[in-house]
Amino acid sequence: MDWKTIPSLASLRAFDGAARTGSLSEAARSLNVTHAAISQHLRALEAEFGVPLLDRTGKGVIPTAAGQILGSALADGFDRIAAGIEALRGEIAGRPLTVATTPTFAENWLMPRLGSFWAAHPEVEIALKPANRLADIAGGEADLAIRYGSGAWPGLQAEKLAPATFVVVASPTFTKINTLPACCWYFVERGFEHRKWAISHGLVTEGTRIEHLDSNALVLSAVRAGHGLTAQTRANVDADLASGALVALGEFEDEGAGYFLVTRAGEPSPALKAFTSWLKTDI
Structure with a gap:
């Protein structure tokens, strides 16, 4: 034409x-x-x-x-x-509202709370896409991503959901029989914000003994079993800390970084509005 x-x-x-x-x-x-x-x-x-x-x-x-x-x-x-x-x-x-986030955040923070959202909004279907890689929001891979970072994603809208509070955790039994300098740290094998944060704060150095595992779920399992310690965002270990499965050895806020709600530019759908509003009141 x-x-x-x-x-x-x-x-x-x-x-x-x-x-x-x-x-x-x-x-x-x-x-x-x-x-x-x-x-x-x-x-x-x-x-x-x-x-x-x-x-x-x-x-x-x-x-x-x-x-x-x-x-x-x-x-x-x-x-x-x-x-x-x-x-x-x-x-x-x-279509269902597609939400991309890390497997650990989905398992430990989001899934236990989704019932309250569905009770308030039974008409909204949610499809979770847990993955450690960043979802392609601009390409339509997801309607919403919950991402850790500084909020700078060109071409996308980013609204800060919560500050990134990191906690060094271990099992109660581990803390009774080990001292911090000699212990083993557990992290996900791929580059992940937990390990990067621990390195940037001097908690992990070249001489630190580190075990890398395939997923953050395995990391938390190893730490709960008393094999060592790890650094996690607070949202990932709130339930463990509340139940006593893990104890906090130190808590730090990562200034300038946080968890962001990342969406495409433009007017959000009613389902997306409802979900983001719920997230902001429940975090």
Whole structure:
């Protein structure tokens, strides 16, 4: 399609509105523009084609023979566009809200609390995508990601959900029989914020004994069993600390960083609004 041969969309919408309603005033109201703007668009359209498209009558306007040809084509085209948009909106509204986060955050913080969200919003279906890698929000891989960082993700909207509070934890039995300098630290094998944070704060150095495991769930299992200690964000170990399965050896807030709600730019869907509002009140 050569768009240079097609008149402006504004003028075509003005003509379609006038042809459908038979009134320039009604067309102006339906398009939320002035009567003068509709008249200007129609004059420009008739000048481009070189023929009159509407006959002005005392009560309004009716399409000429040329106007009927254009009006029929526009009515068909705009109706198909409207139907396609409505179908897409229905498809989007029927999809679950996809939330990407780390497996540990999903398991230890989000899943135990989701019941309260569903009780308040039974109409919203949630699809969790737990993964250590960052989800491609811009590419539509998820509607929302809960990410740790500084909040700088170009092209995306980021709202701080909570500060990143890190806790050094171990089992109660481990702390009774070991001293900190000689102990073993457990971290996920891949580069992960917990290990990076411990290194940046001087808790882990080149001489520190470190065991790397495949997942943070295994890390926490090893630490609960008394094999060593680890650094975790507070949200990941709140339940363990409350139950006494783990004890905190130190707690630190990572200034400038935190957990962020990351979404695509634009107006959020009602489901996304409801979920983010719930997250912000429940964190």
